[in-house]
Every structure is written in C-alpha cells, then in structure tokens.
Amino acid sequence: xxxxTALLKVMSDAARKAARxxxxxxxxxxxxxxxxxxxxxxxxxxxxxxxxxxxxxLSKARPGYSFLGEERGLIExxxxxxxxxVDPLDGTTNFLHAIPHFAINIALQREGAIxxxxxxxxxxxxxxxxxxxxxxxxxxxxxxVAARQHLAESVLATGIPFLGHGQHATFLKELxxxxxxxxxxxxxxxxxxxxxxxxxxxxxxxxxxxxxxxxLAAGLLLVSEAGGKVTTVEGGDDILTAxxxxxxxxxxxxxxxxxxxxxx
Ligand code: IPD
Ligand code: CA
Ligand code: CA
Numbered sequence: 688x689x690x691x692t693a694l695l696k697v698m699s700d701a702a703r704k705a706a707r708x709x710x711x712x713x714x715x716x717x718x719x720x721x722x723x724x725x726x727x728x729x730x731x732x733x734x735x736x737x738x739x740x741x742x743x744x745l746s747k748a749r750p751g752y753s754f755l756g757e758e759r760g761l762i763e764x765x766x767x768x769x770x771x772x773v774d775p776l777d778g779t780t781n782f783l784h785a786i787p788h789f790a791i792n793i794a795l796q797r798e799g800a801i802x803x804x805x806x807x808x809x810x811x812x813x814x815x816x817x818x819x820x821x822x823x824x825x826x827x828x829x830x831x832v833a834a835r836q837h838l839a840e841s842v843l844a845t846g847i848p849f850l851g852h853g854q855h856a857t858f859l860k861e862l863x864x865x866x867x868x869x870x871x872x873x874x875x876x877x878x879x880x881x882x883x884x885x886x887x888x889x890x891x892x893x894x895x896x897x898x899x900x901x902x903l904a905a906g907l908l909l910v911s912e913a914g915g916k917v918t919t920v921e922g923g924d925d926i927l928t929a930x931x932x933x934x935x936x937x938x939x940x941x942x943x944x945x946x947x948x949x950x951x
Contacts, residue, residue, distance in 0.1 A: 706809035737775035774901035778877030794904035804905035823912035832915035833888035841891035882906025886913035892935030
C-alpha cells in the first residue's frame, strides 16, 4: 500500500515546494553566465531559500517541533522529542556545476530514532519516502534493496574526500580493498541519493565517511525500510553522531565491512 500518512504528506509537500524554487534556480544557473564566485553566491542563496521554505511549511504543520537544518543549525522548539533534520540541497557541488543530480532531504527524528524520511530528486521527479515499520517507496512503487549476494557482481557507491576534508589516505586504502573485488564503484556526489539508490536496488551498497546528520538521516530509514542494513563503517549504530555509513543488503553488508576493516 502506497498511501502516504498525513505526516509523510506534510514532508513531501515541503520537499516539492522547495524543489520548485531549486528547479527554477537550476534553470536560471544554466542560462546565466555567472562567474565562478557569482555562481557560488547564487547557489548558496538558492540553498537558503529552499531551507526557509521547508522550515516554514514544517513549522506551520507541526508547531513546536525542533529543527536541525544545514543552513540554520539547531532551532530548539517547545517539543524536544521531535526534530526535523533537513538538507535543503544535497549535491551542492553538482548543482553549482550544472550536473543534474541533487536532492532535498527531510527526516523526522522522534526520541532519537528516525521515524519518517523523504528524499526528493526534482530533476527526475522521484520522491523516495519511508515511515518506520511501513516500508519504503519511490512515488507509488514499493522498493526493496538489491538481491545480489556476491561482491563480484555488485556496484557500490561512495564519496571521495575533497578539499577541506580529511581521511584522504584512509579512503584510498578502502577503495583499494573494494575496487578490485566489485563490478564497479560510483561517486555521484549526493549522499542522500546514494542511500535512496541503495534502497531502490540500483546500488548494491554504499559507504562514506565524514558526513553530517542531514546527509544521512532520511536515507538510513529508506534503506532499512527497504530491507537493507545500515551501520557506521565500523559496524556501530551511532550513524548520525559518527558521520560514517555502510549500507547494503544483509548478505553484502558484512562482506563490505570486512573489506573496509581490512583497510584500517
Ligand atoms: C555533500 C554530498 C556529497 C558528500 C559530501 C556532502 P552537500 O553534501 O552529500 O555526496 O560526499 O560530503 O557534504 O554539501 O552537497 O549538501
Ligand atoms: Ca549534504
Ligand atoms: Ca546541502
């Protein structure tokens, strides 16, 4: 059954409304001959606008909930048991470079657990969504993680560290352990969509370090509701605080973790 609850509808409406602005801005960015610096400013304004739209819609629908957004940080509400965790634009570097692969990420945390998630790709109009215990969907289609059981036939996604981020040497060791054993490794540049693609069985697995709660909160529920396993790279449950993730189906997850551990 793919009928969204009132909660999921609120989250989806907020994502779609913010997406209309981002789509307009993306189109404009393609038209504008903006300088490198000008483009960066333009994109950060697009980012802020999208977060403002989401903040307004969510606070109107659920007054009192706390809000953790990439742009605004934590805004504590009167209800501290509920926190929205929002990345208004995941894949900013893609957006800035006119690469059509980015998403809006909205999750709801209740007493420490992620209970609802929306990841929306405005370019493909794919809305990935899940609610705890109720399965994972893209638009109105139910999703399951891939069934592949061997690394040799798997395509894994990852994130490559970049300027201003550490752990470059660790990444190269991990890649060396993984790349020689799999059918392919991809770096598409939007953590939210990497996780949504694992939930959809497009990627067989995904690992990345040095991420923030808003990159991960929605996707970890998408993957687990699609029947997959999500832990930190080290195998722990504290994904949002550790900022690392390893996601895959139940068979591949330990195999990927084993290779990552061998890199340590
Ligand atoms: C980034 C993307 C990217 C990941 C980065 C994130 P942003 O988020 O998810 O895939 O590798 O570490 O910061 O900055 O585009 O919202
Ligand atoms: Ca992000
Ligand atoms: Ca972002």
